[in-house]
Amino acid sequence: MLTRRIIPCLDIHRRRVTKGVKFQNNIDLGDPVEMAARYSDDGCDELVFYDITASAERRSIDLDMVLEVARAIHIPFAVGGGIATLDDMSRVLLAGAEKISVNSLAVKNPALISEGARAFGSQCVVLGMDPVRADDRIQFPSGYEITIRGFRERTGRDALAWAREAVDRGAGEIVVNSVDADGTRAGFELELTRLISESVGVPVVASGGAGTPAHLVDVFNTAHADAAIIAGMIHTGEYRIPQIKTYLANAGIPVRLHW
Amino acid sequence: MIAIVDYRAGNLTSVRLAFEALSVEATITDSPAVIRAADRVVFPGVGAAGAAMSNLQRLGLVDLLREIVASGKPFLGICLGTQVVFDHLEEDGGVAGIGLIPGSVRRFQPTNRRDKVPQIGWNGVNFTRHHPVFDGIESGSEFYFVHSYYPAPDLTGDVAGVTDYAGVTFASIMARNNLLATQFHPEKSGRIGLRFLKNFSAWKGRLPEACSC
Numbered sequence: 001m002l003t004r005r006i007i008p009c010l011d012i013h014r015r016r017v018t019k020g021v022k023f024q025n026n027i028d029l030g031d032p033v034e035m036a037a038r039y040s041d042d043g044c045d046e047l048v049f050y051d052i053t054a055s056a057e058r059r060s061i062d063l064d065m066v067l068e069v070a071r072a073i074h075i076p077f078a079v080g081g082g083i084a085t086l087d088d089m090s091r092v093l094l095a096g097a098e099k100i101s102v103n104s105l106a107v108k109n110p111a112l113i114s115e116g117a118r119a120f121g122s123q124c125v126v127l128g129m130d131p132v133r134a135d136d137r138i139q140f141p142s143g144y145e146i147t148i149r150g151f152r153e154r155t156g157r158d159a160l161a162w163a164r165e166a167v168d169r170g171a172g173e174i175v176v177n178s179v180d181a182d183g184t185r186a187g188f189e190l191e192l193t194r195l196i197s198e199s200v201g202v203p204v205v206a207s208g209g210a211g212t213p214a215h216l217v218d219v220f221n222t223a224h225a226d227a228a229i230i231a232g233m234i235h236t237g238e239y240r241i242p243q244i245k246t247y248l249a250n251a252g253i254p255v256r257l258h259w
Numbered sequence: 260m261i262a263i264v265d266y267r268a269g270n271l272t273s274v275r276l277a278f279e280a281l282s283v284e285a286t287i288t289d290s291p292a293v294i295r296a297a298d299r300v301v302f303p304g305v306g307a308a309g310a311a312m313s314n315l316q317r318l319g320l321v322d323l324l325r326e327i328v329a330s331g332k333p334f335l336g337i338c339l340g341t342q343v344v345f346d347h348l349e350e351d352g353g354v355a356g357i358g359l360i361p362g363s364v365r366r367f368q369p370t371n372r373r374d375k376v377p378q379i380g381w382n383g384v385n386f387t388r389h390h391p392v393f394d395g396i397e398s399g400s401e402f403y404f405v406h407s408y409y410p411a412p413d414l415t416g417d418v419a420g421v422t423d424y425a426g427v428t429f430a431s432i433m434a435r436n437n438l439l440a441t442q443f444h445p446e447k448s449g450r451i452g453l454r455f456l457k458n459f460s461a462w463k464g465r466l467p468e469a470c471s472c
Contacts, residue, residue: 070276226379
């Protein structure tokens with residue numbers, strides 16, 4: 001049986017792992033390669049690295065870091081942040097990443113998704129999206145609007161319409177990262193995650209708000225996520241991955257327990 | 260030395276780094292001379308089947324791969340590399356494969372909306388026969404999969420392990436003499452995947468007698 005994936009997210013700033021709430025007040029958490037190795041040893045199913053300032057600083061991702069991670073762990077990982085061209089994608093994949101994650105720059109240039117999928121295959125192209133709750137149900141039928149540039153800019157685009165377009169263009173996976181839930185550790189955004197998961201044929205990864213193992217049970221059982229991203233709850237040391245997985249297994253959710 | 264065949268079908272870095280972690284010498288190459296000189300050949304690949312087959316033809320590798328497999332050298336197909344050794348692939352409107360394993364490669368047709376295509380993630384592989392590459396690995400262990408199409412060999416004797424997804428039990432590992440072919444990615448399957456590759460790098464290319472029980 002296909003297991004549900006637990007994916008630690010490492011936000012990278014100047015080659016250090018950092019964590020903030022709603023992209024603010026970031027604190028230093030450690031070395032990305034060491035943390036990746038530790039989480040892989042602990043049984044995470046995949047990892048994601050976001051270079052959170054590459055896009056704003058208009059520079060490309062730290063490829064040495066990607067290669068070092070690829071040497072240190074032998075499980076899949078995705079890399080995002082500042083990927084603007086096919087060349088950027090190619091370099092990240094050749095450094096050993098399994099997937100590239102595009103977000104703001106794909107909203108501005110949706111051809112990035114189609115070209116990436118054509119060149120490298122859909123399985124390599126992840127669309128990350130940062131939706132925020134929006135009351136205008138005429139403009140935003142899903143009830144959520146896409147934001148970009150680390151939640152700083154609204155786009156006027158409906159979250160579900162954008163997810164569908166991205167899948168039509170060849171995105172192989174969608175990460176739904178709720179602006180409202182991000183960093184709160186008060187639970188995932190269930191409603192939109194479920195809406196998107198039931199509307200697209202590709203896997204949907206829930207992100208933002210994980211604080212307890214029970215939140216993960218909710219996002220798998222209620223929102224039908226295929227995978228869930230966690231950050232603060234393990235970065236702080238409050239929970240460890242084996243403990244989370246045991247909890248999920250006891251709740252009847254298929255997870256990988258031997259590694 | 261292991262030759263990792265480069266036919267412009269996806270990213271081979273993680274395969275190379277997995278062997279590097281095992282201190283097994285492996286080189287990424289499209290050179291027939293290097294491939295012929297290797298002790299073992301790994302044939303990976305991700306992406307589209309049609310493009311992969313035309314690349315193989317353009318690089319003159321189709322006959323070479325047939326020759327390598329016929330020579331008895333240990334050969335490991337991974338993911339798309341596994342799919343193109345079949346006779347026929349449904350992808351891209353139908354593609355003729357290299358024809359080293361009788362059978363076809365079919366698209367998942369889920370009836371349950373919760374079964375997504377591609378299958379992405381860790382799924383169990385139940386071994387259906389003994390094989391030296393399984394040494395130290397328990398049947399049912401999870402490996403990492405990323406695929407929309409699955410192998411459907413004609414002969415059950417070619418199947419070494421099976422996996423359940425989207426309403427089908429499909430052959431996730433094939434074994435035929437010196438030929439091994441996995442739908443999963445051992446290079447991305449953590450410690451268990453590395454163990455599998457370590458076993459492959461020590462394997463002489465012979466099968467134990469099939470269990471008739």
